[in-house]
Amino acid sequence: MAPTDVLNLTIREAAAQIERSALSPVELTDAMLQRITHVDKTLNAYITVCGEQAREVALAAEKMIRAGYHLGPLHGIPIAIKDNIYTRGVRTTAGSKILADFVPQEDATVTARLKRAGAVIIGKTNLHEFAWGGTTDNPHYGTCRNPWNPERFPAGSSGGSGAAVAARTCLGALGTDTGGSIRLPSSVNGIVGIRPTIGRVSNHNVVPLAWTMDTVSPMTRTVEDCVLMFEIIAGHDPLDDHSAQAPVADYRGELGRGLRGLRVGLIRDYSLSHVQPAVGQTIRAALTALESLGVEIEEIAMPSIHGNISAQLTIESCEPSTYHQEWLRTRAADYGDDVRTLLELGEMYLATHYLQAQRYRSVLRKEFLDGFKRVDVFVTPTLPFTATPCGATTVVIEDNRQEDMLSAIMQFTGVPSLAGLPALSVPVGFDAAGLPVGMQVIGRPFDEATLFRLGHAYQRATDWHTRAPRL
Amino acid sequence: MIPPEPVAPESIDRLCALAALSIPAERRRALAPMLAGLVAAANELSQKMADPRHRTVVPIVRFPER
Numbered sequence: 001m002a003p004t005d006v007l008n009l010t011i012r013e014a015a016a017q018i019e020r021s022a023l024s025p026v027e028l029t030d031a032m033l034q035r036i037t038h039v040d041k042t043l044n045a046y047i048t049v050c051g052e053q054a055r056e057v058a059l060a061a062e063k064m065i066r067a068g069y070h071l072g073p074l075h076g077i078p079i080a081i082k083d084n085i086y087t088r089g090v091r092t093t094a095g096s097k098i099l100a101d102f103v104p105q106e107d108a109t110v111t112a113r114l115k116r117a118g119a120v121i122i123g124k125t126n127l128h129e130f131a132w133g134g135t136t137d138n139p140h141y142g143t144c145r146n147p148w149n150p151e152r153f154p155a156g157s158s159g160g161s162g163a164a165v166a167a168r169t170c171l172g173a174l175g176t177d178t179g180g181s182i183r184l185p186s187s188v189n190g191i192v193g194i195r196p197t198i199g200r201v202s203n204h205n206v207v208p209l210a211w212t213m214d215t216v217s218p219m220t221r222t223v224e225d226c227v228l229m230f231e232i233i234a235g236h237d238p239l240d241d242h243s244a245q246a247p248v249a250d251y252r253g254e255l256g257r258g259l260r261g262l263r264v265g266l267i268r269d270y271s272l273s274h275v276q277p278a279v280g281q282t283i284r285a286a287l288t289a290l291e292s293l294g295v296e297i298e299e300i301a302m303p304s305i306h307g308n309i310s311a312q313l314t315i316e317s318c319e320p321s322t323y324h325q326e327w328l329r330t331r332a333a334d335y336g337d338d339v340r341t342l343l344e345l346g347e348m349y350l351a352t353h354y355l356q357a358q359r360y361r362s363v364l365r366k367e368f369l370d371g372f373k374r375v376d377v378f379v380t381p382t383l384p385f386t387a388t389p390c391g392a393t394t395v396v397i398e399d400n401r402q403e404d405m406l407s408a409i410m411q412f413t414g415v416p417s418l419a420g421l422p423a424l425s426v427p428v429g430f431d432a433a434g435l436p437v438g439m440q441v442i443g444r445p446f447d448e449a450t451l452f453r454l455g456h457a458y459q460r461a462t463d464w465h466t467r468a469p470r471l
Numbered sequence: 472m473i474p475p476e477p478v479a480p481e482s483i484d485r486l487c488a489l490a491a492l493s494i495p496a497e498r499r500r501a502l503a504p505m506l507a508g509l510v511a512a513a514n515e516l517s518q519k520m521a522d523p524r525h526r527t528v529v530p531i532v533r534f535p536e537r
Contacts (some may be wrong), residue, residue: 183508197534198504198534199534212531212532212533242533292520304519307515307516307519309512310512310513310515310516311516313509313512313513314509314513314516317509328492329491329492329493332493339503341498341501341505344492344494344498344502345502345505345506345509347486348483348486348490348502348506348510349509349510349513350513353510353513353514353517355518355530356513356516356517356520357513357516358530358531358532358533359520359525359528359529359530360516360519360520361531362528362529362530362531363520363525363528363529363532365534373521420531420534446532
């Protein structure tokens with residue numbers, strides 16, 4: 001098989017070939033490592049490339065296949081891991097100078113589960129410093145760039161994972177999502193990413209950002225591949241105090257059920273408001289495609305939705321500043337300027353501001369749970385705009401008005417994070433400049449299966465996810 | 472949004488002293504207008520949450536499983 005064909009394989013396709021010995025894990029890993037060498041000088045998606053270790057694991061995976069042992073769909077599959085997730089023996093910087101030399105003695109639970117399933121960890125991906133920001137403009141490890149246009153940002157904080165998957169340097173990646181950090185880069189890099197229900201996937205040995213909102217999950221090119229990774233990492237973990245006991249669904253079994261009769265909600269004066277025109281048109285086209293697959297669309301009012309950005313900023317300021325309190329007093333100069341500023345500001349809120357924001361989450365969640373009596377999922381754009389130039393701190397969404405990037409980026413993804421709900425980002429088209437647009441689908445607590453089902457049906461009916469950036 | 476009340480750099484000085492947080496003077500000056508915007512938005516949310524409809528609402532820091 002020619003290397004370019006190998007690069008374009010999905011996890012499901014590569015796994016099928018590996019299982020029947022038509023593709024060697026070593027050949028696949030080498031192709032990915034060569035691709036990293038070719039494109040990562042431009043993209044800067046990786047902080048550490050685990051070339052030698054990856055080849056050793058791939059060789060072991062190949063020997064197991066020859067001996068008749070097959071561990072499942074991730075056996076021999078090259079996967080990248082965001083660099084705030086512990087990897088035993090491989091440095092885990094969290095994109096910071098402060099943890100530049102930190103080499104964990106243990107894996108995160110998610111890393112261990114992927115390894116047990118036979119995955120080949122190919123490298124650690126770039127991120128916004130300590131995951132506190134949405135651009136992956138990292139002052140310590142360099143600016144990560146978007147494969148669809150390297151002058152544009154890959155969003156963040158899991159920007160390296162998003163760029164790495166879109167650029168075909170790995171078949172899937174893990175990211176972390178507090179207020180949108182998986183879904184935002186999934187949207188602007190034209191890939192799939194899910195934020196799980198809080199408690200569904202273990203956070204054990206993941207560097208925290210905001211404890212009450214943090215999650216870990218996969219980023220892939222197809223929904224089907226996302227399911228293959230998700231079913232490995234989902235489920236109770238006794239090492240994580242916030243881990244849920246709720247049973248894990250048969251996600252793969254649910255994929256083929258179709259969408260007839262599924263009810264999709266649009267939030268009045270919110271779901272399609274304050275978005276760039278191209279984003280609005282693309283989401284409307286995606287909704288039309290979903291209607292042709294049998295979904296019914298209903299508009300629902302949600303009176304409290306418009307407090308979301310303030311609540312997110314408050315919680316995402318206070319909780320990280322608590323975690324970083326000691327380092328901010330002893331190593332302040334080691335932070336990048338933007339993250340240092342946010343951490344300093346987080347020390348200056350009142351306790352009542354923080355608790356009112358946490359009370360707001362209860363109100364927002366109740367409005368969603370009421371809404372779920374009428375619809376099965378809610379849809380919004382993932383982002384109100386497409387990828388902005390690298391380094392931009394403001395963005396124009398409408399009326400030529402410059403808006404602060406951090407607030408603008410939180411417009412849609414903060415809502416499920418606050419309400420503790422799962423949300424999937426699926427690529428649904430491109431703007432006139434060829435930049436991807438993502439659609440966010442929000443589900444009931446622990447109902448990731450319906451999100452996967454909708455996303456998979458949409459991808460079977462469209463071909464946006466098959467397009468590749470030219471690098 | 473309620474227009475932000477200016478935050479004087481001296482207020483930042485006082486907050487830093489209370490928190491035992493040493494921030495260089497030029498950084499403290501830059502923080503003042505940003506804090507003004509954030510606090511205005513947080514105050515507006517607090518005002519919403521003071522609505523009698525929300526009197527029985529408790530904060531969420533851990534979500535129920537069902």
